[in-house]
Amino acid sequence: MGGNLFKLGRLPRADYKVIETELIQYLDQKLGEYYRIPRYYDDKPDFGDLDIVVSSAVLTGNWEQLRNEIINDLGLTQYKSAGAVFSTVYRNFQVDYFVRNHQYFESTYNFLCFNDIGNLIGKIFKRFNLKYGEQGLQYVFRRADNHYHKDLAVSLDIDKIFGFLQLDIAKWRQGFANKTEMFDWVVACPYFSVAPYEKLSKKME
Known part of the structure; x- marks a missing residue:
């Protein structure tokens, strides 16, 4: 949320959709049903970051282990972790992962939808x-x-x-x-x- 941690600027919609599609393909395999990308209005012209809500139910080990797996899987070189928030740079664009207790997984997603x-x-x-x-x-x-x-x-x-x-x-x-x-x-x-x-x-x- 915010997307200014790494000072990367905003992406036009078309470029954002390419990154979103790539990450959806990866996350479908990695996390299955235990992740959500908050929705946005249809003609949103540009994006400052990509938010991903992750359910604690997917953690077979701990949050640090999953973060390290994501780093290795995606070949990330820029990232920063602060508690339950994991901010990364993927294809020169900020991608933030938020792990939430499974009880609040859907409610967090609902709250973050539509700006x-x-x-x-x-x-x-x-x-x-x-x-x-x-x-x-x-x-x-x-x-x-x-x-x-x-x-x-x-x-x-x-x-x-x-x-x-x-x-x-x-x-x-x-x-x-x-x-x-x-x-x-x-x-x-x-x-x-x-x-x-x-x-x-x-x-x-």
């Missing part, structure tokens, strides 16, 4: 004292004195999560043709408010 959609939905849920992120939907419990708080699991089911906000899950599954269509989908939520963005705009003035 900033997940963050926008998270802002809507915040109005209800709920938190939406890689671990699905959670309730933020706070004690009256505000000295203790805990995130309590509500749901990992994307249909139920989007259904709560009356968002069109069928459209999300179908995908979006462009950025405008993607944002229109979010704005159609009856609970959407411009207030958080107006406050942000004022802070930046």
Whole structure:
């Protein structure tokens, strides 16, 4: 996410698709069903990196062992590991691998799909004292004195999560043709408010 660690710049869509296709062929053999590449809107013109979500269920040894196998298999010479994030350079393009507990594998993938959609939905849920992120939907419990708080699991089911906000899950599954269509989908939520963005705009003035 971000794609600026190695200062490589962005790739046009056609060049990105070549790299994505090559890695899909490799990962299908290497990881099988235990990886996901977050989706993006259809006419996205360029890309800063390629994100790959990896399930912990595929680890027969440990995360370090899998990283070393990827390095050797792909002949990588530039890479950096920080906890559960493994950033690499493949064909002069940044590729980031994120290993996640299998319990949150699909929910992480769902959250990362379609650029900033997940963050926008998270802002809507915040109005209800709920938190939406890689671990699905959670309730933020706070004690009256505000000295203790805990995130309590509500749901990992994307249909139920989007259904709560009356968002069109069928459209999300179908995908979006462009950025405008993607944002229109979010704005159609009856609970959407411009207030958080107006406050942000004022802070930046």
